[in-house]
Amino acid sequence: MIDVKGLDKVFGGVHAIEGLEFSVDQGQVYSVIGPNGAGKTTLFNLITGFYTPTRGEITLNGESVVGMDPNRLAERGMCRTFQQMQICMNMTALENVMLGRHLKIRSGLLSSMFRLPALYREERACRERSKELMEFVGCGNYINTDASAMSYGALKRLEIARALAADPKILLLDEPAAGLNATETAELEELIRKVADEGVTVMLVEHDMKLVMGISDRLLVINYGRKLAEGTPEEIRNNPDVIAAYLGG
Amino acid sequence: MFSEFLQYLFTGITIGATYALVALGFTIIYNASHVINFAQGEFLMIGGMGTVAFMGLGIPMFFAIVLAVLLACLVGIALQRLAIAPAKNADVVTLIIITIGASIFIRGIAQVVWGKDYHVVPSFSGDEPIRLGGAVLNTQSMWVLSIGTVLVVALILFFTRTLIGRAILGTSMNKLAAQLVGVKTQMVLMLAFGLSALLGSVAGVTVAPITFTAYDIGILLALKGFVAAALGGLGSGLGAVVGGILLGVVEAMTAGYISSEYKDAVAFSMILLVLFFMPRGLFGARTVERV
């Protein structure tokens, strides 16, 4: 589904990502791990169009997506969440999720201004689907709450609901478990599994090893922007390079 | 032909130097607090009008200037303490309106205290012009340029060599880190406003013999300074100086060769063009959007 070849990103002379190659197959849960500052978030930003690669090729279902804006990528079924959550605090929780369905809505300016029946129908369907998704991620109690009044953990799930509202084919989650307690993390693992079971490809950046090892089909380990290892959780666990990097080699 | 060009160039550089000082004032405050201070022009007005008023009381010119500059610094510090500091978490638009409100307020007070008349400040060193390559150069223009140069050099030394200057610079780069190493950020902000007022008022009094002065000259000068600062790139000291001179020269050339009615239109078209192609001005920081 995603193929990355010879990817380089240089910030003012510093190689944040260097010569990265990997591919993610449809339906996989694919995790990227590595020490702080290894370039995981930079990699996500490159894949999702927030950064432009210095060199290299990224293809999504065979189409090159280098230099494409995030909104164009969204049209191709890619959606993501952020380590620094990006929630519209000037809206309610439900409106945030409804925003996720932006691309599914056809009504334009005129039907908006004059509130034509087609718009009304579309909005109702959008609202119902968004409520379902909020229940799905476990935010059902917050439907009419202002986003600014929600707890950190609830917002993390809300962001996932918004991403799911776009009916993504591939979902990128950047440290979804950061700041969550053990119970919340367990719920999150359950949630990611449910999403993957529905056929959505999931890419994950995460520090919580227990979560990552339990849920991933494949893992990519990067350090200083370079690939250290790639493989199944079992292979990664037994890889001497990874052990060295993580246990202070 | 050439003498004409030289004449426009002199005029442009002189007025450009003034814009550069206003733009530097913007830059100092912008760096310290990310506020665009629309009341910046009022500092120039206080410099010019204050000098006129103090001289009217029989105070010799030099001391009148010093008093006027001190007055402007006080107003600058008061502006930070009383209007900007209490509104710390406000939106950008809200802050813009606050500084515009402050500018109207200061102008209103000046109008009551000093009246609505236009005033002439005498030249610092007589009215005998200098002839240079067929062009005429006022001695006051020389004053503007040399005082401008001295101020710029002094600023550079201040920001690179003194502890306070570095503290201001540090705060503008990373507020939290500066606080952690013991910099009192509120103090720094006050200093920034005071310093900016100092620059503005000195510029105001130096240029007053050329342009006249009145209670309402501030707003246009503030706008020109803002144009110059944006042209150079907000936050860049070099940008402010280059932007100011460039703006002054373009204005003077337009007024001379095209039409004086449209000199401001050309200046504003120039800033639009620059921003189209360089969204952060000529020397603005190229930052990467962090997500």
Next chain:
Amino acid sequence: MFERFLNWRMNYVVVLAVIVFAIPLVMENPFYYDMATQIAIIAATVVGLNLLVGYAGQISLGHAGFYGIGAYFSAIATTTYGWPPLLAMIVAAAVVGLVAYIVGRPILKLKGHYLSMATLAVGFIIAIIINNEGQMTGGPDGMPVAPFSLFGWELSSFGLYSFFGMAVPGHVAWYLVMAVILLIAVILAQNIIDSPLGRALRSIHGSEIAARTVGVDTARYKSLVFVISAIYASVMGSIFAHFSGFITPAIASFDYSIVLITMVVLGGMASPMGVILGAVALKLLPQFLAGFQEYETAVFGFILMATMIFMPKGFYPTAVNFVRGKLRKSGGEA
């Protein structure tokens, strides 16, 4: 029933309608009507500007320029060239929409202070052109404008009309027409806000990054709302030209742009009722300050500053929150 009304998105429009139509019952003085009509025109302008500033979070310090183009286009087309006023108004709006689209597309890529600089520059350039093309616009002295007329029926402040048998003087007729236009302007704006389009606009304000990841073409939406708000300004400019019968370049000036944006922020961004109250307050304030004579400017600046310092969200939302807090408190005690 009452509960449903309280939760209805358009409830304030009803309140507004009651207020604007109750005014003729208590007001007679033509000078007051003149004021009230001017307030309605400017209020409708800022309702449009609010879509850009309050909802999409983009600054414009040059909107008076669009107001000015609308006014002068109508003035010149009807007075100099004898076009029908409605046609002139529509063509003016189209021209302004086009101008706003052409300049908006590149400048809305800018952020924060650079955007305020660019919009300010656009407004200034328009004002300078109006000031200097004296042959067409009358220059700084201004120009007269023909009264508004539609299919031979003329609306003038000095006329006398009959409405279902009631005699209505011209100034009242103008006021009533403008009151209806204001209500329409508010309803259209509220519909936009409550639509998916409005949601996309608000998301640009809330988090542009979030908006882009879910597929909002932020550049397109920003220029769309810029064009909509410019068209609001243009239409109101045209109406103002016909209403006042004489226009000067002051209506296109930087000062006037500041007045417009101040109304938005003062009353309360992202709240149509708030910005309307902002327009009322800013238009009436000088009337009350006239008693202060020479202190007028200083007091005006002071009030502006103090309101923004102590009520950074604007006075309407502050007041609403205050009342809600009181209600909740008394409800809790009961």
